[in-house]
Amino acid sequence: MPTIKLKDGTSIPQIGLGLWQIRDSDIFQQAFSAALNAGYRHFDSAQEYHNEQLLGKAWRTSGLKRQELFLTTKISVRHFRPSSLKKSFEESLQKLQTDYVDLLLLHFPVPVLRKQAWRVLEELHAAKRARNIGVSNYTIRHLEEMQGYSQQEPAINQVELHVFLQQPELLTYCRKRHIAIEAYSPLAHARVMDDPVVQKIADKHHKTYAQILLRWLVEQQTVILPKSVTPSRIKENIEVFSFVLDEADRAALARQDKDLRTCWSPVHVP
Numbered sequence: 004m005p006t007i008k009l010k011d012g013t014s015i016p017q018i019g020l021g022l023w024q025i026r027d028s029d030i031f032q033q034a035f036s037a038a039l040n041a042g043y044r045h046f047d048s049a050q051e052y053h054n055e056q057l058l059g060k061a062w063r064t065s066g067l068k069r070q071e072l073f074l075t076t077k078i079s080v081r082h083f084r085p086s087s088l089k090k091s092f093e094e095s096l097q098k099l100q101t102d103y104v105d106l107l108l109l110h111f112p113v114p115v116l117r118k119q120a121w122r123v124l125e126e127l128h129a130a131k132r133a134r135n136i137g138v139s140n141y142t143i144r145h146l147e148e149m150q151g152y153s154q155q156e157p158a159i160n161q162v163e164l165h166v167f168l169q170q171p172e173l174l175t176y177c178r179k180r181h182i183a184i185e186a187y188s189p190l191a192h193a194r195v196m197d198d199p200v201v202q203k204i205a206d207k208h209h210k211t212y213a214q215i216l217l218r219w220l221v222e223q224q225t226v227i228l229p230k231s232v233t234p235s236r237i238k239e240n241i242e243v244f245s246f247v248l249d250e251a252d253r254a255a256l257a258r259q260d261k262d263l264r265t266c267w268s269p270v271h272v273p
């Protein structure tokens with residue numbers, strides 16, 4: 004499994020299964036098993052997804068060792084006050100049936116409270132309860148501001164990113180500061196599955212539409228977090244590491260940026 008290097012020299016698997024909106028326990032278990040069989044070892048959960056307990060149960064019964072997995076959770080916007088954050092994080096660990104997470108993120112740049120919340124993440128990192136710490140939905144402005152109050156820079160910024168929302172300035176900025184990017188909603192939440200330019204490139208490479216969207220992100224050196232509960236799609240989505248887009252594909256895809264946001268937008272958050 005290809006990995007992306009983080010600023011401390013450790014690495015993260017380049018693909019993780021997105022777990023948002025998977026709350027049914029049978030469906031969760033089926034998706035988790037299909038992902039393991041297909042080769043996924045990285046799972047992206049959050050307090051807000053209400054499925055940390057399902058992830059805990061699934062990995063515990065999988066027979067895999069904890070160190071073979073990369074587990075992410077995110078602090079809900081409801082828990083940014085330090086006492087609430089610490090308590091909610093302990094609850095997350097209990098639900099996940101582990102004593103550490105591989106990646107802990109602040110889910111959104113909550114005004115004012117995000118500064119003190121980050122300091123708590125720094126403490127949790129120092130205590131080795133969170134092997135890596137980062138943020139999500141942070142714009143360049145939010146990351147710039149962090150330089151004024153953080154002792155430790157975020158390892159990762161998880162943002163909405165796909166062919167239809169390319170965010171080139173944010174990518175360049177994060178590359179310069181060695182902040183790895185995780186692309187969430189890499190399939191644009193399946194909102195645009197009929198773009199003729201993408202389809203033409205898919206036909207040319209004998210790949211699927213989804214695989215072209217994911218491959219474009221892989222070539223941007225981002226971590227991709229496609230969500231699916233469909234075993235055949237889970238397998239299809241990981242099969243994006245053995246072909247390359249050519250110059251003409253890249254130029255055509257660059258023109259498909261529509262600034263399309265399918266999820267919450269942090270753009271106007273002070």
Ligand SMILES: NC(=O)c1ccc[n+]([C@@H]2O[C@H](COP(=O)([O-])OP(=O)(O)OC[C@H]3O[C@@H](n4cnc5c(N)ncnc54)[C@H](OP(=O)(O)O)[C@@H]3O)[C@@H](O)[C@H]2O)c1
Pocket residue numbers: 020021022023024047048110139140161162186187188189190191192193213214228229230231232233236237239240266
């Ligand atoms: N940090 C944040 O604020 C944030 C926000 C949003 C998302 N995320 C993370 O990013 C993950 C992915 O984002 P997302 O769930 O919004 O959307 P996504 O991965 O862009 O798209 C998921 C949708 O695409 C469908 N799909 C998956 N693979 C497909 C394929 N090969 N062909 C056709 N359709 C396919 C899925 O259907 P089926 O499931 O029915 O197969 C589902 O409807 C989330 O699960 C979460 O982990 C983070």
